[in-house]
Amino acid sequence: MNSNIQDNTLTRRPEARGFRVEQLLQEASDGKLRVPAFQRPLRWKSKSVIDFFDSVRRGFPVGELLLSRDHAKAATVSFGPVAIESKEQPSALWVVDGQQRVTALVATLLRKEETPRGDFWSIWFDLHSQEFMFLQKREAPPTWIPLNVLSDSVRQLKWIRNWSFSETRDDLVDRALELGKSIREYEIPAYIVEGASESVLRMIFTRVNTGGVDMRESEIFEALYGDEGDKPIRSAVARLCDLGFGQLDEDLFLRCLRVTCGLSRRETIDASTDLPPDSISRTETAFRRAINCITLSAGIPHWKLLPYRLPLIALTAFYDTFPNDDPRIDRLAAKWIWRGALTGDHEDVTDARVNRLVKQMRESKNPYDAVISLLSHFNNNDLLALQKNDPLREIDEKISLNRASGKIFVLGMLANCPNRQTGPIQSSLFDDVEDETTGEESATLDTKRFYRSLTDEGNLGSDCVIRISGMEKREFMSSDEQTLSSFLLNRECIEHLSNDEIEDFRNTRRSILERYLQRFVADRLGDRVDVRPSITSIKAVQ
Incomplete structure (x- = not known):
């Protein structure tokens, strides 16, 4: 082998693991998270930071981190406005790829100010409208919570105790606690290389950032679990087209599979995980029942007209747990779909929210108890007043x-x-609606x-x-x-x-x-x- 190739080769395979956000913050606080000199300057503005946190809250994939484990000298490490005095570290984690994301996390969540404002990482969350906001100069409205108090649960509880709505708005308190939990426990996949020279790290960095289009999660799944070129998710989605509900997103099907089979995102993109042998067929069967409920009972004929995706995900798990065919159950589920759509309650589709709903359903003794537990979330007296989507x-x-x-x-x-x-009209109104939506492009509809x-x-x-x-x-x-x-x-x-x-x-x-x-x-x-x-x-x- 050419000596130059030998010098630029990893001696061991990268380690694949996941880091919860709270773990990354602890690594940064301990001075173990470092940024190499060859990293490009920070490019993200406030909108990029807001979009990143919104993706974390919703449970969307945000890409992998690439880290290098190596020695680091004592230094002052800066992540945006946050400076950390770091001691010498024999086994630091150097950020080869993912600097913008790591900086967004540390600079937003570990800053000390009571009222962060004025820079790209001064991010707050409006608990009323459920939107992330950037605070520049003005005072924050009373329903806003600064993201830096979410870095640990103790700090968040102290903030809530001193908050003007802590005694009067249990719904906002619950929303704040849910937000903190969903951010702290969000897991970001990472690869860790060891013993790599700086020249190798530079080569990896260049190729990762210029090598082409990232794979979608469903593509990774099919590369790992497809049998000799078979595309199990794509095939299942194609079969579901016979319902006339449109060409569904393959990543959405994979998310339904995770929820139905009780798998984490890491487990579905980890080649060492043994998936249940019936995971595709089981999910497809329940998915089909969920679509029938949405189209026939709720009167929503096409997935592009579904106000929110939460019902499709939650009901797939519901009909997997309770597969019996009962029109009254479908009518109750349709009522839940519409109440969540009109009030905006179903906008929150984070993993934490979905997992809580699924746990609530599966702890029920029968399908009636399960669907009534979903409906009990809504107060009949408040429904007309709480129409976010009138x-x-x-x-x-x-x-x-x-x-x-x-x-x-x-x-x-x-x-x-x-x-x-x-x-x-004898045929579907949407027979000629084209379905060319894939990935993020599906947000722009014809x-x-x-x-x-x-x-x-x-x-x-x-x-x-x-x-x-x-x-x-x-x-x-x-x-x-x-x-x-x-x-x-x-x-x-x-x-x-x-x-x-x-x-x-x-x-x-x-x-x-x-x-x-x-x-x-x-x-x-x-x-x-x-x-x-x-x-x-x-x-x-x-």
């Missing part, structure tokens, strides 16, 4: 399917069963394929109707009252359109939509739920 707001706004309220608005129009004058505007002045909610393939604007002009009513229109609307009286059209359509959507929302929320078990289930128990 579709009425979309009437005078440009519709966006990147907002839950926009999806709910479209679902409301669909629920009125729009049909052409020639007769009911919304024109779900609805169309009847005016030339934008996509305000009041302008739009459900899009039916081949049905042009001129067909509405000659439609009968029954057809117009199915599209939430009337003859007065059409006359205003014909005369190009756009504002008059919008005013008339607004009144129609307001009356209809109020009834739609009230029906989806429901003022009471029938929790009595069915006769079939009683007989099954006996």
